[in-house]
Amino acid sequence: MKIRRLGIGAIALAAASALALSGCASGSSDSSTGSSSAVITANGSEPQNPLIPTNTNETGGGRIIDSIFAGLEYYDATGAPQLDVAESIETDDSQTFTIKIKPDLTFTNGDPVDAQSFVDAWQYGALLSNEQLNSYFFEDIEGFSYDEDSPLTGLKVVDPTTFTVTLKEPRADFPLRLGYSAFYPLPKSAYDDMDAFGQNPIGNGPYKLASADAWQHNEKIDLVVNDEYKGGRKPANGGVTFVFYASQDAAYADLLGGNLDVLDAVPDSAFGTYESDLGDRAVNQPAAVFQSFTIPERLAHFGNDEEGKLRRAALSMAINRDEITDVIFQGTRTPASDFTSPVIDGWSDSLEGADVLKYNADEAKKLWAQADAISPWSGTFQIAYNADGGHQGWVDAVSNSIKNTLGIDASGAPYPTFAEQRTAITDRSIQTAFRTGWQADYPGLFNFLGPLYATNASSNDGDYSNPDFDALLQAGSKTTDTEEANGDFQKAQEILLKDLPAIPLWYSNVTGGYSESVSDVDFGWNSVPLYYAVTKS
Amino acid sequence: MAGYIFRRILQAIPVLLGTTFLIYFMVFAMPGDPLLALFGDKTPNPALLERLRQEYHLDQPFIVQYFLYLGGIFRGDFGTSFSGEPVSAILARTFPVTIRLAIMALFIEFVGGVIIGLVSGLRKGKLFDASALVISLIFISLPIFVIAFVAQFIFGIQLGWARTTVSTGAPIQDLILPAFVLASITFAQIVRLTRSSVIETQSLDFVRTAYSKGLSRRRIIPVHILRNSLIPVVTYAATDFGVLLVGATVTEGIFNVPGVGRTLYQAIIRGEGPTVVSFVTVMVLIYLVVNLVVDLLYGLLDPRIRYVK
Numbered sequence: 001m002k003i004r005r006l007g008i009g010a011i012a013l014a015a016a017s018a019l020a021l022s023g024c025a026s027g028s029s030d031s032s033t034g035s036s037s038a039v040i041t042a043n044g045s046e047p048q049n050p051l052i053p054t055n056t057n058e059t060g061g062g063r064i065i066d067s068i069f070a071g072l073e074y075y076d077a078t079g080a081p082q083l084d085v086a087e088s089i090e091t092d093d094s095q096t097f098t099i100k101i102k103p104d105l106t107f108t109n110g111d112p113v114d115a116q117s118f119v120d121a122w123q124y125g126a127l128l129s130n131e132q133l134n135s136y137f138f139e140d141i142e143g144f145s146y147d148e149d150s151p152l153t154g155l156k157v158v159d160p161t162t163f164t165v166t167l168k169e170p171r172a173d174f175p176l177r178l179g180y181s182a183f184y185p186l187p188k189s190a191y192d193d194m195d196a197f198g199q200n201p202i203g204n205g206p207y208k209l210a211s212a213d214a215w216q217h218n219e220k221i222d223l224v225v226n227d228e229y230k231g232g233r234k235p236a237n238g239g240v241t242f243v244f245y246a247s248q249d250a251a252y253a254d255l256l257g258g259n260l261d262v263l264d265a266v267p268d269s270a271f272g273t274y275e276s277d278l279g280d281r282a283v284n285q286p287a288a289v290f291q292s293f294t295i296p297e298r299l300a301h302f303g304n305d306e307e308g309k310l311r312r313a314a315l316s317m318a319i320n321r322d323e324i325t326d327v328i329f330q331g332t333r334t335p336a337s338d339f340t341s342p343v344i345d346g347w348s349d350s351l352e353g354a355d356v357l358k359y360n361a362d363e364a365k366k367l368w369a370q371a372d373a374i375s376p377w378s379g380t381f382q383i384a385y386n387a388d389g390g391h392q393g394w395v396d397a398v399s400n401s402i403k404n405t406l407g408i409d410a411s412g413a414p415y416p417t418f419a420e421q422r423t424a425i426t427d428r429s430i431q432t433a434f435r436t437g438w439q440a441d442y443p444g445l446f447n448f449l450g451p452l453y454a455t456n457a458s459s460n461d462g463d464y465s466n467p468d469f470d471a472l473l474q475a476g477s478k479t480t481d482t483e484e485a486n487g488d489f490q491k492a493q494e495i496l497l498k499d500l501p502a503i504p505l506w507y508s509n510v511t512g513g514y515s516e517s518v519s520d521v522d523f524g525w526n527s528v529p530l531y532y533a534v535t536k537s
Numbered sequence: 538m539a540g541y542i543f544r545r546i547l548q549a550i551p552v553l554l555g556t557t558f559l560i561y562f563m564v565f566a567m568p569g570d571p572l573l574a575l576f577g578d579k580t581p582n583p584a585l586l587e588r589l590r591q592e593y594h595l596d597q598p599f600i601v602q603y604f605l606y607l608g609g610i611f612r613g614d615f616g617t618s619f620s621g622e623p624v625s626a627i628l629a630r631t632f633p634v635t636i637r638l639a640i641m642a643l644f645i646e647f648v649g650g651v652i653i654g655l656v657s658g659l660r661k662g663k664l665f666d667a668s669a670l671v672i673s674l675i676f677i678s679l680p681i682f683v684i685a686f687v688a689q690f691i692f693g694i695q696l697g698w699a700r701t702t703v704s705t706g707a708p709i710q711d712l713i714l715p716a717f718v719l720a721s722i723t724f725a726q727i728v729r730l731t732r733s734s735v736i737e738t739q740s741l742d743f744v745r746t747a748y749s750k751g752l753s754r755r756r757i758i759p760v761h762i763l764r765n766s767l768i769p770v771v772t773y774a775a776t777d778f779g780v781l782l783v784g785a786t787v788t789e790g791i792f793n794v795p796g797v798g799r800t801l802y803q804a805i806i807r808g809e810g811p812t813v814v815s816f817v818t819v820m821v822l823i824y825l826v827v828n829l830v831v832d833l834l835y836g837l838l839d840p841r842i843r844y845v846k
Contacts, residue, residue, distance in 0.1 A: 256694045
């Protein structure tokens with residue numbers, strides 16, 4: 001219904017009111033029925049992209065995709081992969097994988113979930129001209145190209161329930177990645193009209209869309225249980241309704257007001273009060289989000305040499321992380337002790353050289369003085385951030401900590417918007433240090449290291465390069481033994497602790513809460529609640 | 538009269554063209570690449586980025602983008618949001634909600650404001666007048682987000698009289714609280730405007746004549762005083778209706794109303810050019826129409842102002 005031109009005088013008002021009132025009287029029909037079939041309500045946000053697994057890279061759409069699709073694996077509460085559609089994933093050399101899937105599985109429209117449905121979906125996701133935001137997930141598979149449309153020659157269907165994957169080079173953690181949404185299968189009918197599919201997706205997961213128009217843009221999406229689903233994520237409730245909020249404050253008010261069951265993001269304004277508001281229904285635990293600031297090597301005084309290393313170490317030791325996470329974040333961040341996250345298998349808080357992440361004013365001054373002896377410092381140390389993301393508080397606190405400890409000028413350098421900051425970082429025009437954050441795509445150490453610090457890696461915004469580090473990453477990727485691989489990745493991190501391409505700050509915690517009417521609320525490794533396990537009375 | 542309206546509508550065309558051009562230019566000049574922001578902290582592959590740029594015509598010069606957009610509008614195509622929804626569908630979904638909220642707020646502020654303003658004016662200097670003045674002063678000086686948060690906390694969370702936020706479909710009972718919040722500030726303005734206007738009218742010759750003719754107060758107050766006092770109030774309320782129609786970003790955000798203000802805010806944050814420009818275009822259209830209605834209302838209320846020729 002489009003806005004109509006108003007008539008004259010009072011008639012206009014009357015007419016317009018009748019028009020508006022009739023226009024959108026679909027109303028709400030909140031059906032709260034019995035216990036195990038009760039629908040839980042959870043906060044979400046309007047998906048930024050159509051609901052296609054290979055094109056969804058943000059949490060608003062991600063939590064919906066994860067609920068309505070089932071991949072080869074899913075991640076349990078600890079982040080460990082569990083087989084979902086797959087029966088087995090086997091390899092001898094970490095380069096060729098044989099994947100067997102369970103027989104007789106179907107999508108909710110009756111299309112079979114078979115080897116072909118996976119291979120076709122991956123081919124679709126990887127093809128350059130399909131412009132899928134998650135296409136980089138397929139870059140390790142043989143045949144992948146960023147420059148032209150080229151099929152993934154590494155994918156071969158052996159029989160209806162078996163296919164093989166050949167990678168360009170060994171990647172030990174490839175099976176670990178297969179729980180990510182980019183690797184979900186698609187039904188045959190999707191390819192007829194991908195745009196329509198993106199508005200009304202058909203999956204094979206624990207939930208399905210309640211109806212063809214279940215996605216009410218900017219308002220909510222209704223999911224109901226998919227009885228056909230046979231995997232390990234059997235829903236303990238009758239469905240999930242994701243209500244889309246424009247602000248976290250509104251979602252939090254709804255939780256307190258009893259209109260929302262599960263909330264996975266407490267607004268900054270409630271950090272001081274949410275634990276007393278919610279009591280034992282408050283959630284505050286580390287998440288797979290790593291925060292840092294990156295100092296590009298091209299900045300004067302911060303090159304990959306003796307002076308640069310001294311200055312980086314001095315800056316790192318000049319930051320009082322305990323105090324800042326306590327005062328600015330009220331304990332909703334955990335001071336970093338490495339470059340990954342405590343929720344990831346292989347994380348360690350006792351890496352060699354991790355002392356550099358501890359506040360040590362005397363040592364910081366000493367190192368800075370040594371660097372000054374090589375080449376005297378002048379000017380202001382600046383950390384760029386986007387002003388639309390609530391970063392000013394901690395950037396100012398970090399700057400002050402540096403200023404007070406080292407006795408140099410330090411300040412924040414705000415960019416008005418996130419888009420502006422990313423543009424300056426990507427085209428390398430930024431001439432200061434800048435805030436960086438990383439949320440893992442899958443629960444593995446490599447995902448925190450490879451894309452960020454390997455030579456020429458896609459998100460290596462500081463252009464860091466160290467052959468020893470690259471070699472350790474390679475070694476860790478080749479081995480099929482997880483312990484051994486994690487050992488290599490830890491050694492690689494010890495190099496990072498010396499070079500400090502980015503200064504680790506803290507891990508973001510997931511802060512959330514739930515209402516009195518639900519229980520069994522657990523948060524997954526990726527900070528998203530495990531909706532299927534939630535029970536409602 | 539018809540000729541006058543026709544001329545006004547003709548005038549609206551260049552205004553509309555000019556504003557879409559300006560808005561489009563401003564969105565275009567907004568620094569930063571919205572596609573990069575789409576990838577979060579991860580840096581996308583340049584080839585993929587180039588493809589996406591072509592799809593949204595972001596690689597074209599400004600003037601080409603503008604005419605592509607304008608051409609689309611004439612074919613009834615307002616473009617698509619990043620999530621794949623046609624902008625026309627977004628417009629059709631959000632404006633009814635905002636119109637409903639605006640009508641409710643307008644009703645509350647106009648009826649409440651005029652009644653209290655009238656009584657205040659008639660009892661100038663009495664206790665009622667003094668307290669109405671103080672209360673309206675408080676409302677005028679409070680920022681709207683304070684009123685909204687306090688109302689949400691007291692009526693939504695503490696007392697549980699209203700839903701804390703608006704549920705799907707924005708039913709009327711959920712919109713009552715946001716409507717009161719929206720109305721609160723303008724309500725105070727209308728009280729003050731009506732009051733001073735009533736006081737002024739009361740001392741005019743024709744009112745004294747009416748009294749000396751022996752007409753009853755019951756006739757003089759509504760017909761002679763109120764009607765003539767309403768001219769500035771109606772103008773003000775109608776203009777305010779225009780303001781309400783283009784969305785109350787703050788209030789809609791706090792109460793999660795799926796209306797124009799909230800949607801536009803999100804589109805600006807995400808840098809969705811087509812959505813922003815389409816919304817603003819419709820907003821300009823609304824302002825133009827509302828202004829026309831206001832001008833016509835003058836003539837209706839005061840026969841001395843006429844649009845002949």
